[in-house]
Amino acid sequence: xxxxxxxxxxxxxxxxxxxxxxxxxxxxxxxSHQYDWGLKNRLSRVFDPKDGRTVMLxxxxxxxxxxxxxxxRVDQTILPLAPYADCLMLTRGIQRxxxxxxxxxxxxxxxxxxxxxxxxxxxxxxxxxxxxFKMSRPGFEPxxxxxxxxxxxxxxxxxxxxxxxxxxVGSAYERQSLKNLTDLVDGASRYGIGxxxxxxxxxxxxxxxQYFRLATRIMAELGxxxxxxxxxxxxxxxxxxxxxxxxxxxxxKKLPELDALKMSYNAIQQGASGVDMGRNIFQxxxxxxxxxxxxxVVHEGLSPEQGYEKYQDLKSQG
Ligand code: R5P
Numbered sequence: 001x002x003x004x005x006x007x008x009x010x011x012x013x014x015x016x017x018x019x020x021x022x023x024x025x026x027x028x029x030x031x032s033h034q035y036d037w038g039l040k041n042r043l044s045r046v047f048d049p050k051d052g053r054t055v056m057l058x059x060x061x062x063x064x065x066x067x068x069x070x071x072x073r074v075d076q077t078i079l080p081l082a083p084y085a086d087c088l089m090l091t092r093g094i095q096r097x098x099x100x101x102x103x104x105x106x107x108x109x110x111x112x113x114x115x116x117x118x119x120x121x122x123x124x125x126x127x128x129x130x131x132x133f134k135m136s137r138p139g140f141e142p143x144x145x146x147x148x149x150x151x152x153x154x155x156x157x158x159x160x161x162x163x164x165x166x167x168x169v170g171s172a173y174e175r176q177s178l179k180n181l182t183d184l185v186d187g188a189s190r191y192g193i194g195x196x197x198x199x200x201x202x203x204x205x206x207x208x209x210q211y212f213r214l215a216t217r218i219m220a221e222l223g224x225x226x227x228x229x230x231x232x233x234x235x236x237x238x239x240x241x242x243x244x245x246x247x248x249x250x251x252x253k254k255l256p257e258l259d260a261l262k263m264s265y266n267a268i269q270q271g272a273s274g275v276d277m278g279r280n281i282f283q284x285x286x287x288x289x290x291x292x293x294x295x296x297v298v299h300e301g302l303s304p305e306q307g308y309e310k311y312q313d314l315k316s317q318g
Contacts, residue, residue, distance in 0.1 A: 092109060114147045
């Protein structure tokens with residue numbers, strides 16, 4: 001209609017660009033090139049398309065630990081860090097109560113739970129040689145007895161890009177936690193939401209490359225779009241190499257800042273796609289400085305020593 005009513009003098013010529021073939025670009029993220037548009041778009045909010053890496057800030061610890069040191073007041077300690085994160089990993093309770101809905105950060109939402117730090121160990125009680133006895137069942141990790149902890153509708157309402165589910169390979173509840181993973185993958189993939197399988201390390205499970213290769217590969221094979229595991233000093237590159245989807249590392253217990261930066265640097269050099277770090281940032285003496293130093297190592301090509309210098313400079317500026 002517009003073409004008919006516009007005068008010939010005002011009319012812009014149509015341009016069909018017949019000599020220019022339409023591009024069919026690939027996708028920047030490992031193992032993700034055959035996903036649908038919505039999932040790729042959500043993953044592009046978590047991982048920076050410029051370098052394929054992410055700095056996820058993990059502060060979901062309260063889902064089984066309550067007010068973890070450094071997270072007693074998330075509004076006071078975590079909100080100042082958020083501007084330097086690519087993605088916030090959190091529970092729905094904290095998201096609704098504390099995180100401004102105007103945030104532009106990607107959300108990785110905790111989607112499994114149901115146990116706590118004080119869950120009792122499974123025990124047998126009975127009689128032996130006429131005397132009462134009580135014993136723990138080796139391999140029963142009380143924390144591993146998790147269920148899925150939110151519906152897909154809730155994840156959509158909260159605009160999640162990723163759902164995080166703990167997986168306890170080698171524990172007595174291994175099958176159940178893997179079912180939690182596959183149930184979430186089935187639900188989330190209907191709506192283009194990603195699932196991140198988190199390798200949980202219980203008392204009975206070794207923190208070595210052999211165990212992490214097994215656990216990360218199983219989660220990827222069962223449909224996790226991203227996998228989170230710990231860094232190992234030996235053979236970490238074999239874990240990232242045989243996992244067909246991106247791996248991000250958890251920080252684990254608080255380390256001296258330089259050691260945490262070295263760990264982040266080494267993980268990236270050995271094929272990790274980023275960090276999903278909590279205590280090594282929010283329990284630092286200077287969390288905002290540490291957050292920026294980690295970002296420098298992951299995204300800006302800083303060495304651990306340069307990152308540490310940045311940390312000290314920022315810390316001294318208060
Ligand atoms: C672990 O279960 C929690 O979900 C944390 O998100 C995870 O451990 C990463 O935090 P951190 O760097 O403190 O280990």
